[in-house]
Amino acid sequence: MGAQEAMERQALFIFDENETAYRFSDEHPFNQKRLLLTVDLLRRAGALPASCLEPPMPVDPEKLCTVHAKEYVEAVIALSHPMPDEAWMRRAATYGLDTEDTPFFHGMHEATSTVVGGSVQAVDAVMTGRTPHALHLGGGLHHALSGKGAGFCVYNDASVAIEHAKCEYGARVLYIDTDVHHGDGVQWSFYTDPDVCTFSIHETGKYLYPGTGAVQERGEDSGFGTTVNVPVEPYTEDESWLECFGDVLVKVIDQFKPDLIVSQHGCDAHAFDPLAHVHCSMEIYRAMPALIHRLAHEYCEGRWVALGGGGYDIWRVVPRAWSLLWLEMTDHPLRDALQADAGLPLPKDWVTAWQPFSEEPLPPTWLDPVHTWTPMPRRAEITAKNRQTKEIAMLYLK
Structure with missing residues (x-):
């Protein structure tokens, strides 16, 4: 079996250029041009055959209402018109759709219901x-609540997809x-649900949106123990992040024993990201999906759905991080080559094509030259604090 045939059997890549219509404004940090950058990088690397691609299709309001309040869906639809009714515009604040983070925009419902549809298709x-x-x-888009948009998220595609897996297939979902x-x-969608376990590793909410976790x-109730949070300290680096992630996740999955893994791959824990303070490199985006991949085969017969998420350095970070995820999901030879050679270069034609649009020099390699980075101050104290948090997170795990 050739590499391309193996990829076709191994994984599906759901994508359509029209997904870039999920766009609040030209100045907003959530910029889905990063999808185009990622797809172009994978194509130039010979890692994305057309036969793996499938476009997302929108879902109907009934499917959205399995997670979202009917009134909220009606509000999103109304505020998506080119000239929304003034009564709906006055009520936009009620639904979290008038903020700087999550303002309503023309075509909002169509764009974001297609995002949900892609995750349900997966x-x-x-x-x-x-x-x-x-x-x-x-x-x-993991921040949207039942009746409110938040954190750049209008509909919560992850929650709808998980609810779909439960209702249509009777799946226990990690x-x-x-x-x-x-x-x-x-988390709040499934906080009392014993059949969905949510595991989140993130920067502590003491300093960062949304302040929870x-x-x-x-x-709560029958869902007690199926929510696990590992809030790490600002300026956490690769080794400590991966220790916390791996040690806790292995115990979580062994106790919960899911039928399906749904993973969210925001790549804003990278040191270059402008909206957070964790200081990791591309190494976590190589090692983290490798562990999820292994656990999916050990516990779920390989069943694994992966989603995007945050990531606001769209030039230097997101395309590499998301490409590494796809290379892992498809067992692409480049993945193994990176284990042997951390200095493996990116396709030169990709760098040449996109450099004129980036204010920062694009990285020449898939992984970062971490040995040239200045170590973070207080590394020992940060590692010790994260280790303490990790132990607390594992208190109720066997």
Whole structure:
């Protein structure tokens, strides 16, 4: 079997250029041009055959209402018109859709219901056995609440997709959130649900939006113990981040024993990201999906749906991080080559094509030259604090 045929059997890549319509304004930090940069990088690397691609399709309001309040969906639809009714515009604040972070925009419902549709399609593809793995980088909008938009997120595609997996396939779902911002919307969607376990590793909410995700948040009622949070300190580096992630996740999955993994891959814990303070390198975006991949085969017969998420250095970080995820999901030869050679160069034609648009020099290699970075002050204290948090997170895990 050739490398391309192996990729086609291994994973589905859900993508359409029209997903860039999810766009608040030209000045807003949430910029889905990063999808185009990632797809172009993978194509130039010979890692994304057309046969792996499938466009997302929108879902109807009924599906959205499995997670979101009917009134909220009606508000999103009304505020998506070119000239919304003044009565709806006056009520936009009620639904969190008049803020600097999450302002309503023309075509909002169509764009974001398509994002939800892509994530639901990914679940269907995996749960029906059409493919063991599916990736939808346009998804991962994890902050939206039942009746309110928040944190750049209008509809919560991750929550809708998880609810779909539960209702349509009877699946127990482990949700893994690696965004630097706590996965609050998904957590609250399933906080009392014993059949969904949410695991989030993020920068502590003491200093960062959304201010939730304390290690003491563990779920309620029959869902107690199925919420696990690992809030790490600002300026956490690779080794400590990976220790916390790996040690806790291995215990979580062994105790919960899911039928499906849904993972969210915000890549804003990187040192270059402008909206957070964690100081990791591209190494966590190589090693973290490798562990999820292994655990998916050990516990879920390979069933793994991966979503995008945050990531605001769209030039130097997001394309590399998301490409590394796809290389892992498809067992691409480049993945193994990177283990042997951390200095492996990016395709030169990709760097040449996009450098004129980036204010910063684009990195020449897939991974970062961490040995040239200045170590963070207080590294020992940060590591010790993270280790203490990790132990508290594992108190109720066998």
